[in-house]
Amino acid sequence: MTGIAMPAADPRILARRDEIVAGLRALVPGEGVIVSEDERRAFETDALTAYRRMPLAVVLPSTTEQVAAVLAFCDREGVPVVPRGAGTSLAGGALPQEDAVVIGVSKMARVLDVDLASRTMRVQTGITNLGVSAAIAHEGFFYAPDPSSQLACTIAGNIAMNSGGAHCLKYGVTTNNLMGVTFVTMRGEIVEIGGDAMDAPGLDLLGVICGSEGQFGMVTEATLRILPMAEGARPILFGFETSEAAGAAVAAVLGAGIVPVAIEFMDKIAIDICEDFAHAGYPRDAGALLIVEVEGSKVELDEQLARIEAIARQHGATSSRQASTAAEAAAIWKGRKSAFGAMGRISDYICMDGTIPTGRLPEVLHRITEICDAQGLKVANIFHAGDGNLHPLVLYDMNDPVSLAKAEEAGEEILRACVEVGGCLTGEHGVGIEKRELMTVQFTHVELAQMMRVKQAFDPNWLMNPAKVFPLEMRFPSHKAAA
Amino acid sequence: MTFQVSQEATSDVVSPLDEAGVGAIVLDAIERKAPLAIRGAGTRAGLGRPVQAARALSTERLTGVTLLEPSELVVSARAGTPVAEVEAALAEKGQRLAFEPFDHRPLYGTSGEPTIGGLVAANASGPRRVIAGAARDALIGVRMVTGRGEIIRSGGRVMKNVTGYDLVKLAAGSHGTIGVLTEATFKTLPMPESETTLVLEGLDDAAGVAALCAAMVTPFEVTGAAYLPARGDTPSCTCLRLENFESQLRYRTAALEKALGHRGPTNRLDVPTSRALWREIAAAAPLLGPERRMIWRISAAPTRAAELVAKLRPVIASHFYDWSGGLVWIAVEPAEDACAGVVRPAVQAARGHATLIRAPLATRAAVEVFEPQAPALARLTRAVTAAFDPEGVLNPGRMHAL
Numbered sequence: 025m026t027g028i029a030m031p032a033a034d035p036r037i038l039a040r041r042d043e044i045v046a047g048l049r050a051l052v053p054g055e056g057v058i059v060s061e062d063e064r065r066a067f068e069t070d071a072l073t074a075y076r077r078m079p080l081a082v083v084l085p086s087t088t089e090q091v092a093a094v095l096a097f098c099d100r101e102g103v104p105v106v107p108r109g110a111g112t113s114l115a116g117g118a119l120p121q122e123d124a125v126v127i128g129v130s131k132m133a134r135v136l137d138v139d140l141a142s143r144t145m146r147v148q149t150g151i152t153n154l155g156v157s158a159a160i161a162h163e164g165f166f167y168a169p170d171p172s173s174q175l176a177c178t179i180a181g182n183i184a185m186n187s188g189g190a191h192c193l194k195y196g197v198t199t200n201n202l203m204g205v206t207f208v209t210m211r212g213e214i215v216e217i218g219g220d221a222m223d224a225p226g227l228d229l230l231g232v233i234c235g236s237e238g239q240f241g242m243v244t245e246a247t248l249r250i251l252p253m254a255e256g257a258r259p260i261l262f263g264f265e266t267s268e269a270a271g272a273a274v275a276a277v278l279g280a281g282i283v284p285v286a287i288e289f290m291d292k293i294a295i296d297i298c299e300d301f302a303h304a305g306y307p308r309d310a311g312a313l314l315i316v317e318v319e320g321s322k323v324e325l326d327e328q329l330a331r332i333e334a335i336a337r338q339h340g341a342t343s344s345r346q347a348s349t350a351a352e353a354a355a356i357w358k359g360r361k362s363a364f365g366a367m368g369r370i371s372d373y374i375c376m377d378g379t380i381p382t383g384r385l386p387e388v389l390h391r392i393t394e395i396c397d398a399q400g401l402k403v404a405n406i407f408h409a410g411d412g413n414l415h416p417l418v419l420y421d422m423n424d425p426v427s428l429a430k431a432e433e434a435g436e437e438i439l440r441a442c443v444e445v446g447g448c449l450t451g452e453h454g455v456g457i458e459k460r461e462l463m464t465v466q467f468t469h470v471e472l473a474q475m476m477r478v479k480q481a482f483d484p485n486w487l488m489n490p491a492k493v494f495p496l497e498m499r500f501p502s503h504k505a506a507a
Numbered sequence: 508m509t510f511q512v513s514q515e516a517t518s519d520v521v522s523p524l525d526e527a528g529v530g531a532i533v534l535d536a537i538e539r540k541a542p543l544a545i546r547g548a549g550t551r552a553g554l555g556r557p558v559q560a561a562r563a564l565s566t567e568r569l570t571g572v573t574l575l576e577p578s579e580l581v582v583s584a585r586a587g588t589p590v591a592e593v594e595a596a597l598a599e600k601g602q603r604l605a606f607e608p609f610d611h612r613p614l615y616g617t618s619g620e621p622t623i624g625g626l627v628a629a630n631a632s633g634p635r636r637v638i639a640g641a642a643r644d645a646l647i648g649v650r651m652v653t654g655r656g657e658i659i660r661s662g663g664r665v666m667k668n669v670t671g672y673d674l675v676k677l678a679a680g681s682h683g684t685i686g687v688l689t690e691a692t693f694k695t696l697p698m699p700e701s702e703t704t705l706v707l708e709g710l711d712d713a714a715g716v717a718a719l720c721a722a723m724v725t726p727f728e729v730t731g732a733a734y735l736p737a738r739g740d741t742p743s744c745t746c747l748r749l750e751n752f753e754s755q756l757r758y759r760t761a762a763l764e765k766a767l768g769h770r771g772p773t774n775r776l777d778v779p780t781s782r783a784l785w786r787e788i789a790a791a792a793p794l795l796g797p798e799r800r801m802i803w804r805i806s807a808a809p810t811r812a813a814e815l816v817a818k819l820r821p822v823i824a825s826h827f828y829d830w831s832g833g834l835v836w837i838a839v840e841p842a843e844d845a846c847a848g849v850v851r852p853a854v855q856a857a858r859g860h861a862t863l864i865r866a867p868l869a870t871r872a873a874v875e876v877f878e879p880q881a882p883a884l885a886r887l888t889r890a891v892t893a894a895f896d897p898e899g900v901l902n903p904g905r906m907h908a909l
Contacts, residue, residue: 141717141809141810142808143724165724192666199676200644209883214883215884221859222636223630223641225880227680227891228676228679228681229884230676231679254726255726276578278577279601281752321758327752379665379667379668381579381665382579383578410666413667447665450669453669470657474653474655475672478672478674480894481893482890482891493671
């Protein structure tokens with residue numbers, strides 16, 4: 025099968041399955057506990073679909089108190105738990121294990137309170153990312169982080185992975201838009217952290233819970249920062265002969281004091297694939313493409329785009345197209361937003377998620393091509409150019425195990441290259457199981473041990489989402505050593 | 508009466524020249540079970556509970572901007588680098604820090620240059636926090652020596668990074684209790700071409716805060732929203748800052764005036780006056796009165812701020828609001844408990860939190876300086892602190908009683 029190992033299931037837990045299920049049923053009534061194999065199958069994987077593990081049981085609590093009771097029960101019984109939002113993790117962050125109980129937040133999806141004047145909103149975390157914005161759109165507000173899975177992904181998952189999106193150049197990622205949480209510890213304590221004030225007292229536990237990949241506890245409610253919508257937004261599309269020229273234009277725009285809401289880059293292969301699919305009018309003769317979006321009133325948009333266009337021309341833009349209507353704007357974004365789907369139509373692919381210092385883009389793209397050529401694989405590059413988040417899509421054939429192994433090997437080399445130039449392994453997808461073994465590339469053992477000590481402060485028995493983030497081999501010895 | 512804010516009894520101050528030196532001193536402190544007081548230039552001495560340590564470790568000699576890449580919106584500097592030096596280096600490139608630093612010097616009557624390390628340790632965020640985030644939001648990477656004497660990094664130099672836990676956030680606002688910061692990396696932003704401040708005069712607290720909130724929900728990107736109550740002959744001022752390109756500023760100022768105009772007469776401040784005003788607000792200067800007064804910093808949702816102040820009225824000597832009303836500064840006349848008996852319950856009822864920012868050492872030893880935590884939260888906080896500093900050698904007692 026595939027290359028990433030999971031720890032062997034604990035036979036003592038498997039043997040006690042009936043007893044554990046009975047215990048869970050006593051805490052969560054009716055269909056909130058899922059036991060049959062057919063129904064559990066829906067939870068056996070996430071968006072890293074090459075990996076599947078049937079969980080021991082699945083619990084879908086309806087209240088924070090039920091979550092607390094289930095966690096306390098599992099803690100007492102020594103049963104691992106895997107928290108789950110919508111299961112859209114591309115890194116295997118929600119992959120179950122056979123001896124673990126999956127706890128999903130899907131039944132807790134209500135909006136609890138909206139305070140427009142304070143620009144905050146309180147939700148249960150099973151609500152989808154788009155559901156949050158949808159609930160306040162009629163008031164002229166939105167929730168800024170916009171991961172591409174936003175139709176399906178939950179706020180719980182966004183918090184666990186500190187999700188980003190295309191617009192974080194201006195608005196930041198989840199951690200910058202999260203003000204408070206109701207947090208349930210593995211012991212079953214319900215803790216309020218932060219709130220609706222603009223800062224929180226004491227050590228910033230909220231900051232370290234956000235992005236802890238479900239390894240610290242479960243977040244059942246959250247207070248989010250919401251923002252008034254801009255008066256308008258408009259994208260402009262530029263074609264460049266080379267990636268170098270496009271990269272230089274990005275640097276020049278930022279250097280000129282303009283911070284667009286989004287700057288998206290696509291290379292030649294990505295342009296062709298997206299254009300074949302979306303017919304967005306992308307310049308096929310270009311070696312690279314930039315989509316730059318700005319916000320403001322009509323006058324402001326005209327003026328900012330004129331400035332940006334002048335800069336792009338100076339840096340060798342061979343074509344440019346400004347959206348003059350909403351339909352044209354949608355067309356420009358259509359190609360980019362359908363990139364992953366378009367790619368999936370022609371080939372299986374793995375989507376990498378490194379971040380690099382923007383200035384190193386040309387050399388990293390060159391290196392990526394070399395790496396993939398060496399494996400005989402094609403690669404298309406999509407890049408959030410403003411914030412350095414690079415998504416190389418390595419194409420492979422799922423029916424050919426050798427091809428997948430090669431793609432995984434190329435992906436690993438690409439991430440090593442990102443770290444080498446001063447970047448990181450993952451910009452927005454998280455470590456999960458996917459990049460677990462690569463953590464030693466970016467971090468020293470001392471640093472990883474320190475992170476594990478923080479986990480243990482929250483979860484001393486190492487039961488929360490235990491097989492993620494840290495290299496499997498170093499995890500348990502360190503766990504014992506640090507205890 | 509003077510506060511002697513920096514008079515924690517430390518006989519000896521060591522200022523290592525590099526990170527390895529910091530590591531050696533922390534290891535030595537662990538070995539000798541002799542806790543260290545951690546400091547930068549000491550401009551924020553007086554913040555937090557007093558620390559009992561015979562020795563102070565200062566980072567003020569770890570200096571220098573180590574990375575400045577305007578096209579990537581990033582700057583790194585060693586912990587002892589003066590904030591002003593980083594700001595000057597950025598200004599040369601037409602940029603500034605993505606957040607607005609808060610300056611504690613006027614509050615404590617300290618002098619010298621605040622350092623990057625102190626800025627991070629206090630998560631000291633000024634008026635722009637209301638739209639651009641706090642110090643912790645702009646902080647994207649740190650290096651530090653933990654209370655185990657180990658050198659660790661978290662985050663990095665790139666904007667988007669979810670590799671491993673975000674220990675960067677823990678470092679911000681940790682008041683030197685989990686590690687000694689040695690280097691910090693921040694997100695930067697272009698310096699706006701120009702700025703102006705729109706001032707509405709004569710509103711009462713509730714109407715003033717309501718006007719701030721009304722401005723913040725417009726799409727005009729207000730970067731400062733403060734309410735200064737009437738004083739003597741000066742009417743109250745509801746202040747709204749806009750920063751942008753000249754041309755955008757003209758449009759937005761007019762649009763904002765139109766949106767708020769019915770609330771009272773408005774003035775526009777020119778660039779120097781606007782800059783001076785917000786520098787004062789970014790140092791809580793509008794609060795200043797007699798030095799003996801004790802000062803609280805209160806955070807609550809803007810929608811509950813004016814009501815909270817009304818409740819505290821009997822003890823308030825002076826006050827003002829920043830962050831759209833979400834940050835309330837109040838000064839009280841000296842009292843044994845710094846009026847905690849009145850302030851704490853009112854703030855808790857408003858679901859906010861309060862920090863006793865200025866009070867004599869003895870008061871800060873006797874009264875909770877930071878908002879008391881629920882037992883489960885306190886337990887987690889202690890466990891996380893211990894994960895970095897198991898022997899309690901770094902600023903023990905700074906954030907909570909031992």
